[in-house]
Amino acid sequence: MNENLILIECKDNVGLVAIISELMAKHNLNITAMREFVDQDKNTFFARIECAGLLDDETGLQLELQKILPLESKITINPKKEKKVAVLVTKEYHCLGDILVRDTFKTLGGHVCMVAGNYDVLKPFTDRFGIPFHHVSHDNKSKQQFEQELIQLLEDYNPDYIVLAKFMRILSPEFVARFEHKIINIHHSFLPAFIGANPYRQAYDRGVKVIGATAHFVTNDLDEGPIIVQQTTPVNHTFKASDMVKAGKEVEKSVLSKALQLVFQDRVFITGNKTIIFE
Amino acid sequence: MNENLILIECKDNVGLVAIISELMAKHNLNITAMREFVDQDKNTFFARIECAGLLDDETGLQLELQKILPLESKITINPKKEKKVAVLVTKEYHCLGDILVRDTFKTLGGHVCMVAGNYDVLKPFTDRFGIPFHHVSHDNKSKQQFEQELIQLLEDYNPDYIVLAKFMRILSPEFVARFEHKIINIHHSFLPAFIGANPYRQAYDRGVKVIGATAHFVTNDLDEGPIIVQQTTPVNHTFKASDMVKAGKEVEKSVLSKALQLVFQDRVFITGNKTIIFE
């Protein structure tokens, strides 16, 4: 039996579930899992529908859905399954390592098309996996020049998502706007907390008993885009700042991988500065 | 605006969500939250529907639902909001304490009508809350006599749920059958693990690094009914058996309270030996 995935985002209205599921039934599509949520602050309806059945006319269904749903509805039928992913790195390996291992065994939910770094230290490691590594140095370049090179490279590959796997350069509003809702970052802290340089040192100085990490979409609010996953891990007074870094990296790795899986399986919707996640 | 709650449990079928939501729309009920799940092993459909709107003819809606749903569907419209709860205890206070405090401030999701204990040590404590305490001793009685007394007492109060808040007597199959799916127990361990007497001693002897607790419905499989909530907490080599007991009590208290809230808000469905929980 064919499995289909339908994503809907539209203005809320009475009876939306009824009219959608009725249409599914009419097309002999059996809903096997349906998740919906209404963001009442924004009066917006979100649905993720898995349904089984032969869907021979996707365009037809799309048109019919458009007709019965409110104006300006966003409807996606059977989104691309294997997302194409570009990874940007600086020097730290822990997130990249986890991504490349999963990529090798096809459990990432997407495929890494390339890795680019503003340093080249992770090139030998990336080479082991047979993935192209591009060294785009920021040295002796204006920010604009540097980003222009990066954009050129990204446009050549045309990825569905750009993952900042400990990429330590702040991206300009122009860059971010160009890839709206397509850039995923891992932040070394919960948000909001210890924003800025050396957050683990800040956490150490503050004597916190819990540290964490946040995966989020990048917007032009630095470190402040819609949060996808957050997790925490306990620490105590015996942790030096370097131990906090080490514990933090474990959480970062785990949080980013979890977030990527959710996004690549089309389980994450963005509503304003928040996410809705149909796990 | 009136808020309504509708619970449905029936054989699975194509288009169930459509026909249900259509009927809601016809009655001018706006679905504000709908959760459904199909247990594919048992081919059973479960739904919990919150809808807003004036529902002036509950019986009518019930009949219409019966007509459009498969035979032998279980339909509940606006279940009793304030569950009546009887609590059975032995000597330990920690779960009872949490229940009575929540009861006092009306955040339990139900109302404690009485506490019964096979010892009377918790009577003075229960008295503080103005809740009747019944001492039903098991001394010098056959199990049957003891349970007969308990049943009599419970039938006088006619509670919706019976909570075993560290009640240390094993109930007979007859007792359990009489209150099917209405008895909730807190088990001092995960399940399955360390079944039998003195589980924390067993955990200590085994040198475990994690302990936990399980809240479950009681069936005639001892300690083996459908699980509602499980949680764990880390322990280490410095924990004596008594420290494990102490840490365990914290988890028990928290797990039982969580389970009661879920059950009393009609978020828990039983399917075979498992639960479906619409949190």
Added chain:
Amino acid sequence: MNENLILIECKDNVGLVAIISELMAKHNLNITAMREFVDQDKNTFFARIECAGLLDDETGLQLELQKILPLESKITINPKKEKKVAVLVTKEYHCLGDILVRDTFKTLGGHVCMVAGNYDVLKPFTDRFGIPFHHVSHDNKSKQQFEQELIQLLEDYNPDYIVLAKFMRILSPEFVARFEHKIINIHHSFLPAFIGANPYRQAYDRGVKVIGATAHFVTNDLDEGPIIVQQTTPVNHTFKASDMVKAGKEVEKSVLSKALQLVFQDRVFITGNKTIIFE
């Protein structure tokens, strides 16, 4: 066998553990658990020593310790076991409830001598436990007058610790200075995060996936004293701000109780703006 507890805080030095444990042996005190830690940033040594044996001359041991340890060492032999505790509240019951239940069954590690509230809503509840409740209204009073009344009351009881169990008034530097290292607060968030009014609303607006709570000593840095315990709990997009409040209360209750137990068992040392905790 008598059990003794010795607490030491002094400048670090080579061989401290040796000279301390040698002295214990000389007094026929068998060390059953010894925890020590050196805060290298502050060059300070902390030790918590449990030892078994008849200690007939506490003053003598104290003097001998003073002689062999660096100048200005802080030495405590057998600190008061049952701490006297005053609780300040406003309107929320969840932390107070947990404290009073534990107090009733003597598992708090201290004894609640009184509860004071700037509102009287928790008086009937406190009365159930036979604990004096004092209503110290802040209405129509200057902050200074209000605090003066509170100080008077506290001085009458002379508690070892003052617990702010959701006490919603900001205390003046004078008040805090008067009870240095004796005031424990529960903060409705991790620190640093969402400081200020209505933090759960802020967390909701930000779409966080984790919320938490922090128990800390109160210093004149608002919400910024040494952290004792922090815990977090996952939330998701289905949580309304009110659900976050509810989930947050569970964490607050649990975090505060844990912190009180640690402090009352003399397991918490303060070093600058941090704590060292010998669990």
Added chain:
Amino acid sequence: MNENLILIECKDNVGLVAIISELMAKHNLNITAMREFVDQDKNTFFARIECAGLLDDETGLQLELQKILPLESKITINPKKEKKVAVLVTKEYHCLGDILVRDTFKTLGGHVCMVAGNYDVLKPFTDRFGIPFHHVSHDNKSKQQFEQELIQLLEDYNPDYIVLAKFMRILSPEFVARFEHKIINIHHSFLPAFIGANPYRQAYDRGVKVIGATAHFVTNDLDEGPIIVQQTTPVNHTFKASDMVKAGKEVEKSVLSKALQLVFQDRVFITGNKTIIFE
């Protein structure tokens, strides 16, 4: 300044900490971190001492320690820092992947000298890291023959530890005895729980709400050696058995890596069927 590590395991006695730390001081070794624990059930004293200072006569210190400590004490001064590690696998990559990435960046706390598998599916992956992979098939061999080949191979490499990274063959008592306290396994469950084949299926059938994993030393009690690390992760009714497998793998990976780091840093002592861990 030179950093030294001293490990002691001996019969308990009054004043052990004193005489040990005195000897350290005499050798001008400044104790920077000392952890000790007495297993009172077995009357055994364990200590892990980090000390700074020039230790020019290790043998002399060893002899002096032997003289002052009880007979048959086990004393290790500056154990080998970089453990040599052999990894045994079958077909699953997730634990191996994490180990090899950490190995590449030298954060494993040891060095992987070889990987052996009873299948060869993980050979191409291992090759990427430049680590020798040996295919030791169990096909058409008696268990004894198979293990003899494995032992031969292991003896050629002479590793400090053997990691069973999802190695799905049960090892004979003879094999286990040959590498006593040197074999570390990751078990797909907590212990004790769901022992035997297909534990995630069992967990699914039982409707558990929490799953976990256990890293432990292998003894001749199958799946029952001293536990090093256990962790759990929540699951719910929407998890199919395959989702539980997936969630379980994440925990397994994380638990095994954590356990390896602890063991390789000489933080784990074995006492009977338990571990003492100085984190």
